[in-house]
Amino acid sequence: MRVFMLSAQEARKLRPSMVSAIVFILGLVAVFALQLGLNMMVTQDAYELRALQAQKRDLATDVQIIQEEVASLGSPQNLADAAHQLGMVANPSSVLLDIQTNRVFGEPTPADGESLGIASANLVANSALGSTSRFITASLLDAELLAGVSTESNTVAGVTLQSGLIPASPTR
Amino acid sequence: MGAHAKYSRRLGIFAFMLVAMVIALGFRLVDFQVVRAEEIQQASLDRREVTRTLTALRGNIVDSTGQVLAKTVFRYDINAAPKNVGPVRTLRDGVIVERSVMDIALELAPLLGLDLDDLLSRLDGDTEYVNLAKLVDADTYNQIRDMNVPWIFSDRFADRLYPNGAVAGNLLGFVGSDGTPLAGLERQYNTCLAGVDGQETYERSAEGVKIPTSNVTTQPIEDGGTLNLTIDSNLQFFAQQVLADTVSELNAEWASAVVIEVETGRILAAAEAPSVDPNDPAAVPSADRGSRIFQTSFEPGSIMKSITTGMVLDSGVANEFDTVEAPDRLYLDFNNEYIKDSFDHEDFTLSLAGVLRYSSNTGMTEFGRQIDRDARGDYLEKFGFGVPTSLRFEGESGGILRPASQWDEMTNLTTLFGQGLAVTPIQMAYAYQALANGGVRLDPILVDSCTSADGTVYYKPNQVSTRVISESAARVNLEAMEKVVEFGGVGKTARIPDYRVAGKTGTAEISENGVYLDQYAISFYGVAPAENPKFVVGVTIYRPVGVSNSAMATPPFKAIMQQALKHYRVPPSTTESRNIPSNRYGLVDEND
Numbered sequence: 001m002r003v004f005m006l007s008a009q010e011a012r013k014l015r016p017s018m019v020s021a022i023v024f025i026l027g028l029v030a031v032f033a034l035q036l037g038l039n040m041m042v043t044q045d046a047y048e049l050r051a052l053q054a055q056k057r058d059l060a061t062d063v064q065i066i067q068e069e070v071a072s073l074g075s076p077q078n079l080a081d082a083a084h085q086l087g088m089v090a091n092p093s094s095v096l097l098d099i100q101t102n103r104v105f106g107e108p109t110p111a112d113g114e115s116l117g118i119a120s121a122n123l124v125a126n127s128a129l130g131s132t133s134r135f136i137t138a139s140l141l142d143a144e145l146l147a148g149v150s151t152e153s154n155t156v157a158g159v160t161l162q163s164g165l166i167p168a169s170p171t172r
Numbered sequence: 173m174g175a176h177a178k179y180s181r182r183l184g185i186f187a188f189m190l191v192a193m194v195i196a197l198g199f200r201l202v203d204f205q206v207v208r209a210e211e212i213q214q215a216s217l218d219r220r221e222v223t224r225t226l227t228a229l230r231g232n233i234v235d236s237t238g239q240v241l242a243k244t245v246f247r248y249d250i251n252a253a254p255k256n257v258g259p260v261r262t263l264r265d266g267v268i269v270e271r272s273v274m275d276i277a278l279e280l281a282p283l284l285g286l287d288l289d290d291l292l293s294r295l296d297g298d299t300e301y302v303n304l305a306k307l308v309d310a311d312t313y314n315q316i317r318d319m320n321v322p323w324i325f326s327d328r329f330a331d332r333l334y335p336n337g338a339v340a341g342n343l344l345g346f347v348g349s350d351g352t353p354l355a356g357l358e359r360q361y362n363t364c365l366a367g368v369d370g371q372e373t374y375e376r377s378a379e380g381v382k383i384p385t386s387n388v389t390t391q392p393i394e395d396g397g398t399l400n401l402t403i404d405s406n407l408q409f410f411a412q413q414v415l416a417d418t419v420s421e422l423n424a425e426w427a428s429a430v431v432i433e434v435e436t437g438r439i440l441a442a443a444e445a446p447s448v449d450p451n452d453p454a455a456v457p458s459a460d461r462g463s464r465i466f467q468t469s470f471e472p473g474s475i476m477k478s479i480t481t482g483m484v485l486d487s488g489v490a491n492e493f494d495t496v497e498a499p500d501r502l503y504l505d506f507n508n509e510y511i512k513d514s515f516d517h518e519d520f521t522l523s524l525a526g527v528l529r530y531s532s533n534t535g536m537t538e539f540g541r542q543i544d545r546d547a548r549g550d551y552l553e554k555f556g557f558g559v560p561t562s563l564r565f566e567g568e569s570g571g572i573l574r575p576a577s578q579w580d581e582m583t584n585l586t587t588l589f590g591q592g593l594a595v596t597p598i599q600m601a602y603a604y605q606a607l608a609n610g611g612v613r614l615d616p617i618l619v620d621s622c623t624s625a626d627g628t629v630y631y632k633p634n635q636v637s638t639r640v641i642s643e644s645a646a647r648v649n650l651e652a653m654e655k656v657v658e659f660g661g662v663g664k665t666a667r668i669p670d671y672r673v674a675g676k677t678g679t680a681e682i683s684e685n686g687v688y689l690d691q692y693a694i695s696f697y698g699v700a701p702a703e704n705p706k707f708v709v710g711v712t713i714y715r716p717v718g719v720s721n722s723a724m725a726t727p728p729f730k731a732i733m734q735q736a737l738k739h740y741r742v743p744p745s746t747t748e749s750r751n752i753p754s755n756r757y758g759l760v761d762e763n764d
Contacts, residue, residue, distance in 0.1 A: 003180060058314075064245055065310045071240060071335030076409035092731065093669060094738040105744040106670050123416035124409060125449040126337020 072129050077122040084121040220375040220383070223390075227330060228367030231396030233344060233357065235405040236440075236620070240335055242344055242358070242450070247307035247331040250284060250316060254297035256323040276321055280304075283312050307331060332358075338449040339409045340401070342463040343442055343618070345566065346450035355453075355461060357399065357619070360566050364622035364630050367396035397630050400620040402438035407431060410735050411443035414728045415711075419445040422716035422724055428465045429732055430601040432708040434699070437605060437614030437635060440707070440736065442598070466565040469572060469594035470693045470714065473680025474531045474722075476590030478697075479603050480540045481524045482649045483551045486611070486641035489542040490524060492648050495758035498522045498535030506581050511537050514679070517756075525652035525754035528676060529660045533589045540588035548587070549576025554640040555603040555613065557595055562615040562636065571595040590680060601710040604697045606638075607653075608674075608705035611646035613638045648752075650674045654702050655754035659761055666726040668734050670744035672702035675729070677722035682715065691715045696725040700733050701745045709733045 006014070072078065091111035097104055204212060233242035261270045273295065281291045284305040294302050304324075308316075313326060332347045345356020353359040353366075370393030375386035415427040431441040446460040453461050484490050498520040503510045511533050520530065527535035540548070552558065558573030572594040574583070583592035595603075598616065606613035615635045622631040641649070653674035656663035662677050675698025681688040697710040711729045713719075736742075755761045 003176075003183070061246070061310045061314060065314070068245060068309070068333065068335070071243075071333075075336045076339060076406060077337060080409075080413070090735075092734045092738070096741065096743055098743065122413070123420075124338045124412045124447065125452075125455070126339075127449050127451040127455070128333055128335050128337055 068128075075126060075129060077124055077126045077129055080122040217375070220377070221373055222376055223371060223373045226370035226372055226389075226393045228369050228393050229330065229395045230332065230347075230351070230367065231365045231398050231622075233365070233399045233401065235340070235401050235403045235408075236438075237404065237406075239405050241340055241401070241403075241405060242332060242334050244330050245333045246310060247329050248310070248313040249303060249327045249329065250305045250308055250313070251301055251303050251325055251327065252295055253300045253323045253325070254295050254302055255300050257295045258323070260321055262320060276319065279319060280316065280321075280324075283315055284308065332450075334450040336405055336409070337451060338447040339405050339412065340403050340442075341448040341450045342444045342461075342465070343401075343403065344450050346448070346453045346461075356450075356463065356566055357401075358450075360564075361399050361619065361622060361631070365396045365399055368394040370394070395625060397622045397624045397628075399622050402433075402440065402617050402620050403442070404440045404739070407732075407736060407739055408441040408443055410739075411441045411732050412445060412447055414731045415443055415445035416447075418713060418724070418728050422713060422719055424713050424717070424719075425715040426460075426464055426468075427711070427713040427728070428597045429712075429728060430465060430597055430708070430710045431732060431736055432601055432605050432616070434605055434608045434705045434708055436617070437602075437609075437637075438617045438620075441732075442618070443732075462567060463565065464714075465597045466561075466563070466568040467596070468714075469569045469596045470712070471593070471680045471683070472590040472595045472600055472695065473678040473693065474533075474590055475600060475676050475678030475695045475697045475710075476588070476593075477528055477531065477536050478607060478649065478653050478676040479552075479555055480536055480588045481528060481652055482607055482611075482641050482645060483543055483548060484524060484539050485648050486551075486645035487543050487547060490539055492524055492652060492752045495521045495523050495526070495753070496535055496538035498527070498530075498532045498538065500534065502534035502537055504581075504585070509582060511585060520756040521758035522756065523652075523753040523758050524649075525655040525752050526756065526758065528652055529655045529663070529754045530756065531660070531677060536589045537585050541585060545576045545579065545584055549579075551640065552576075552587070552593075554638055555606060556599050556638075557593065557603070561598055561602065562633075563598075563618055565598075565618075568598075569596050571599055590678065597710060597712050600695075600697060600712075601708055604699060604708045604710060606640045607646055607649055608699040608708055609646075610643040611639060611641040613640050650699065650702050650705070651750050651752055652754070653699070654749040655752070657698070658749065659754060662721060662723045662726065665723060666696055666698060666730050668700060668730055668737070671700050671737060671742075672745040672747070672749055673698055673700045673733070674702040674705075675699065677725065679720060679722045690720075692720050694719060694722040694725045696722060696729040698729055698733065700737060701742065702749065703745055703747050706740070706742050707733060707736045709736065 089111045091109075093106060093109050095104065095106040095108045230244045232240050232244075234240050257273055259270050259272050260276065261268050263269075277288060277291050277295065281288045284291065286294075286304065291304065294304060307329065316324060316326070330351060332351070334341065334344065334346075343356055345353065345358040345360075347353045347358055353362045358365065369391075370389065371391035372389050374388070375383045377383055411429045411431065415429055418424065419427050427445050429441065429443045430439065432438070433440055442463070442465050444464055446456060448456050448461045485492070498513075500515070500517045500519075501510050501512045513530075513532050513534055517530075520526065520532065520535065522530065522532055522535040524539060526532070527539060552573055558570055560568040560570045574593075576584075579587065579592070586592040602613055602616055614637050615633070617633050617635060619631070619633060621629055621633075623629050651674075653676060654672060656676055657666050657673045658664070660677065663675065666673060666675055675696055678693075678695040678697070680693045680695070682691045682693055683689065693712060693714050694716060695710070695712040697708070699705045699708050709729055709732050711725050711732070713725050713728075716724060751760045751762065753760050
């Protein structure tokens with residue numbers, strides 16, 4: 001190892017320049033700032049992703065609730081009960097038209113509930129019936145508001161039908 | 173100079189130490205980065221990496237019109253951490269609102285179906301976990317989640333929902349609370365329905381937060397397939413309604429009805445009463461949780477006669493004009509045995525149609541015993557008796573049919589009119605399907621296919637057809653069966669206005685441990701329209717209290733057949749049945 005002796009002038013020359021120090025530090029700051037920015041963006045996106053995933057899950061839950069309700073309302077048990085409640089009876093005799101020959105098959109006869117011997121109200125168990133949610137109330141309220149109908153009676157979701165011990169879905 | 177040397181030495185020591193340190197660190201660096209690099213990286217990854225099972229969703233079961241009969245839904249267990257229970261402060265519209273534990277409990281109790289005291293006692297304690305309610309539905313879960321109570325949390329579970337309840341419940345089966353299929357099609361087709369669980373790994377930070385973009389799916393999830401049934405749930409519901417009514421009216425043990433599409437062999441309805449609601453199988457006794465149509469065999473009785481007349485016609489032993497003498501008691505040439513009819517009468521002269529019309533055991537015996545015993549055994553096998561159907565339904569019975577060579581002298585004759593053998597309702601329905609389908613028996617189809625979401629077909633049934641009797645024999649046989657409905661005392665009640673119906677009544681005594689009880693299995697199996705058969709409907713009512721004649725089996729048959737004809741828009745018959753002899757003198761009765 002060798003050591004050199006310098007003059008004061010030469011030493012001043014070798015002193016690090018302020019400009020390059022500032023450039024170096026600014027560069028460093030810029031790199032850190034860029035990294036920070038990128039990090040923030042990634043983090044922000046991660047939060048957004050999480051929020052969207054949560055939203056997707058919530059919406060999927062809502063879809064499930066509505067599908068369950070539709071299935072409950074559309075089940076043959078509920079329809080049979082609703083029809084029975086309205087006083088409807090099935091007419092076993094059908095009348096058909098042949099549009100090619102203009103021929104009528106069968107004689108139109110009114111259905112007679114008494115003589116049918118077929119139950120009209122539901123006799124088939126379904127414990128999945130009767131699930132109601134706030135969606136049905138909300139959609140009914142919306143529909144009636146749109147139609148300008150008074151909503152005073154809408155605290156109840158609809159007519160709840162009962163036949164025997166089997167719970168029934170609300171229906172309109 | 174002295175000072176210079178001193179500096180120089182110090183500098184030398186410093187430089188030496190610096191170099192030594194750099195070398196030491198360099199070694200360490202090479203050790204970490206090169207020599208043990210893999211090992212260290214693995215150890216680090218192991219600490220960060222988490223593997224998670226992605227549960228596959230169980231597939232739907234749908235009917236022939238796409239109506240969902242079974243589906244997977246999510247249910248939630250609601251839990252709390254009693255340790256953290258306390259008032260909750262929330263910011264609402266810029267105002268901090270404090271809700272006391274009592275406020276929250278009052279709101280929560282009705283949602284969970286608990287009474288307030290019960291709920292409060294569960295929330296009391298120093299533990300971190302207590303279950304408040306199991307498997308609550310999604311709507312309740314949403315409401316609880318919206319309450320925003322930090323000490324309440326939930327676990328999500330997949331559960332099975334049967335939106336139509338007991339409609340086809342006996343066929344569908346059900347799953348246990350842990351999702352294991354326990355009965356019926358759920359169990360039989362589990363491979364198709366279950367799907368394959370997936371696996372995912374991701375890295376997480378020291379705080380347990382998942383590192384974004386780090387997840388790798390190591391095993392892709394494969395959701396279960398959709399099981400497409402041939403059942404029409406509307407017709408199935410209708411048939412179940414009729415049977416439920418019948419069973420309660422007649423105080424019967426059970427009743428079954430099968431509707432088959434003749435040309436395709438598809439089962440449109442397989443209804444039973446009592447039936448099971450797969451949402452709640454525990455609500456009915458275990459005997460009612462299976463399917464009697466497949467699992468229970470009974471002595472068929474007279475519904476067998478139209479099978480025998482089919483054999484007689486096919487084997488050429490007699491035609492529709494030939495007659496036999498049919499007394500009310502036919503004495504046999506062994507053991508002083510005799511065969512008798514169900515009612516006393518003078519000697520009849522009966523054609524095949526007459527035998528069916530009067531349901532004469534003696535007449536049937538006179539015709540049937542002309543066919544070789546082994547040939548009859550072969551016919552019965554070809555009609556599908558004695559073995560389970562190709563469906564191989566869970567616990568399916570094959571009925572009881574001994575080989576013809578083992579029949580004793582009496583069984584040899586009684587099998588002609590449905591005694592000494594046992595059949596399942598599904599076997600009998602398909603024997604009638606053969607009669608209706610020009611003598612060709614098709615394998616039953618209950619499951620059309622199992623398909624994945626992208627349309628891949630996992631399963632498709634392989635249907636085999638068996639020629640049992642000739643087409644001409646089958647046609648004449650149906651004409652003979654029409655006389656039952658046109659003129660038969662009981663059969664008449666099965667008439668459907670505007671349609672030609674062919675069928676046969678049956679009343680079979682039920683035996684227990686070889687002794688015939690005063691109890692009956694009454695049946696009506698029939699086909700319509702007779703000139704171009706579309707449907708077979710078979711109704712069996714088991715042990716109706718105080719009923720010993722098949723007249724009670726015709727109203728459900730009629731109702732279900734009429735519904736099927738109406739539902740599928742089958743045009744009424746435009747032709748009359750053929751005039752063939754069917755009265756007690758072996759002569760033709762004209763149609764009215």
